[in-house]
Amino acid sequence: MILTTLNRLSRRQRQTFLFIVDLLVVPVALWCSLAAQGQSRAPVSDLISGFQGTLGAAVVAAVISLALGIPRIRLKSFDITALTRTAIFAACVAISLAVLGPLFGYSYSTGFYAIFGMSFFLLSSALRLTMLQIVMVAYRKASTRSRVLIYGAGSTGIQLASALRHDPLVEPVGFIDDNPALQGLSVAGLPVVAPTRAARMVERKGITLACLAMPSLSQPRLSQIARRLSDLGLDVQALPSFAQLIGAEALADKLAPVRPDSFVGRETFDCAPDLGCDVYRGRAVLISGAGGSIGSELCRQILACRPTRLVLFELSELALYSIERELNDLIEPGAATEIIPVLGSVTDERLVGDTLDRHDIDVVLHAAAYKHVPLVEANPIPGISNNVFGTATLARAARHHRCERFVLVSSDKAVRPTSVMGATKRLAEMIVQDLAARPGQTIFAMVRFGNVLGSSGSVIPLFQDQIARGGPLTVTHEDVTRYFMTVREAARLVLLSGSFARGGEVFVLDMGTPVPIKDLARQVIESSGYTVRDADNPQGDIEIAITGLRPGEKLHEELLMGEGHITTSNEKIFAALEDHPSEIEVAGALRALRNAVEMGDETAARASIARWVEGYGTEDMSEVSKTN
Incomplete structure (x- = not known):
């Protein structure tokens, strides 16, 4: 009933109601003041008979009320500020009556007007607070709080x-x-x-x-x-x-992504943008895995070399769509480069052959691979099929179609691998080394580098996601280390190595000292504006938790199989001198692996890897045991 009535009243009607309430308080406050001085009987009769005096007081109160905006104070907003304004209102009315009282036909002592002011303030405030409570009770009964x-x-x-x-x-x-x-x-x-x-x-x-x-x-x-x-x-x-509400706090600094190159622990590798472009300019280039982290950066940098055709070979439809759209936006006006998307797998021999033939490919940059160690460890058959036989299919097709160059993107995990993923990359290297040793027109080369910061599944995005969730940051071991490079560095290394290649080289970037992952986690926390919570700082923001090495994971990675290497025309890039199996040994390894893949026999597949890949099957636990 009360809420219905209130809801029907307009804002002006509500203000008028409060205005009238304040005017009605005036005679009541006058009576209270007289009663407090023991003069309530006779003076009241004087007030009743002298309507002019009471009306004059009400008029004064009305003028002051409107001037101070008292009726505009909402009941719901009646707080300490509103009480202060009501006190000022009462004081102004009392002072005005003391000055104008003789004009209204009455004159009292100063004490009377002081009592009137206090009475008026208490009555006006009490009425408003009472009305507020009535309204709030009505709202509470009408709704569930x-x-x-x-x-x-x-x-x-x-x-x-x-x-x-x-x-x-x-x-x-x-x-x-x-x-x-x-x-x-x-x-x-x-x-x-x-x-x-x-x-x-x-x-x-x-x-x-x-x-x-x-x-x-x-x-x-x-x-x-x-x-x-x-x-x-x-x-x-x-x-x-x-500070956030008014924009005084620099939130953008905390929300901005941290630059990956600030964590590599060394001076990043860079060179002139057009260095090495001679072997790609005016040629048809195919990039497998074009939608991946490294593949997409290769596409961007190759585009600057102005090839006649850039073929994007990618298994993921979404990744292919994204990189094709981006590259078409990047093409400079008047450039003659044609962007050609090809959706499919490098294990599809017919599709690979048709693509190389139809587009007359000159250079192949092979970046397509399953690279996440735990996932490939749990799914060895797909990993072998894609990383080993996909490489064999694409490399043999490049040789058959007399492509000028074939560059394999490999990994430091291929050196004495303890994981299936690392072993598949080493087998891919063996395939390319075998083809490079045979007579033919195609120049085969490999590029081996460490973890790529900022790529999908890499540690920096993982750490940043964990920070966003409040931590902890997970590190597999206290002493685990890794080599790191940026996506840009990785792509530059591939392109330069392709231009340096003469056949069979394994190119490696000088990446300095490996970075302890625990130190990297601390860096990411501090660069995000937070502190590490540990025994020395129990009130810190983010904890670093040690989870233990995962299956197939090494404590430390390596870049070289042996000690020998030669320099190139770029002091930051060198070529490793490594032995490799013979053609017969490579054929035997592939035959055994193919049989295991076709049978879906993971045990046989792992056994074949252990036979042909140096280091596989010997867990990297000697270092771990020393630290425990």
Whole structure:
């Protein structure tokens, strides 16, 4: 009934109602003032008979009320600020009556007007607060209020609780705070409990909503608290800091992605953009795995060399669509390069042959591979099929079609591998080395490098995702190290190596000292603006957790099979001098592996790898045991 009536009133009608209420308070306050001085009987009769005096006081109050905007104060917003304005209103009315009283036919002592001012203030405020409570009760009965638990009993939490008390849909019922000095106390009329007692309070009071009122905490810490509250079945929301609301805090700096080249631990490799372009300019180039991290960067850099055709060979439809659209946007006006997308697998012998023949390919850059160690370890048959037989199919087709060059993108995991993925890359190298040793027009070469920062599945994006979730950052071993390079460096190395190749070389980039992964994790945390939580800093933001080496994973990677290597015209690139199996041995290894793949026999496949690949089957645990 009350809500229905209120909802029918316009804003102006509500303000008029409050204005009339204030005017009606004037005679009541006058009577209270007289009664307080023991003059209530006779003077009241004087006031009744002297309507002019009471009306004059009401007119003064009306003018001052409008001037101060008292009727425009909403009931829902009646707080300490509104009380202050009401006090000013009462004081102004009392002073005005003291000055103008003789004109209205009455004159009293100064004490009378002081009492009148206080009476007027108390009556006006009490009426408004009473009306506010009536309206709030009506709203509460008409709707179901969500019960909210506030995390943080500081100034922000107290202000939030005060604001929510007048909300018709939300009811604050308590605080959670990590500060032991506040636990067990009542703050802003609400109990404060420790985080360990949150579940009990949620169940006892039927709480459905939690609000984080600690804007000064770091985002990872807030994420951790939010996860714990979510596990209690609460809908969790957070208040932003005032600095964020007004834009004073440089959020862009924290949200901006960290540049991968800041973590390589050495000066990054760079050279003139057109260096090595001679072997690609005016030629038809095919890039397998063109939609991948390395393949797509190869496409961008090759495009700058102005080939006549750039064939994008890719198994993923989405990746192929994305890179084709990007390259078409990058082509300079007037450039004659034709972008040709080919959807398919490098294991498809017919498709590979038709593509090389139809587009008259001169240079093949083979970047297509399954590269994630744990995934290939769990799925060895697809890994062997793609990485080994895909390489064999594409390399043999390049030789058959008399392509000028074939460059294999390999990995440091191919050196004495302990994983199936590393072993497949070593077998791919053996295939290319075997073809390079045979007479023919095609120049075969390989490029071997370490982990590529910023590529799909690499450690930096993983760490950044873990930071966004509040941690911890997972590292497999205290002492694990890796060589790192950027995607740009990897692509430059492939292109330059292709131009340097004379046949059978394994090109390696001088990548300095391997980087400890634990140190890298610490760098990523600190570069994101947070601190590491450990025994020395228990109040830090993000923890680093040691999870143990995964199947097939090595403690340290290597770049060379032996000690010998020769320099190239670029001091940062050298060519390794490595022995390789004979043609008969390579054919025997492929035959055994093909039989295992066709039978789907993982045990036989692993046994064949162990027979033909040096290092496979000997776990890299000697280093681990020394550190335990």
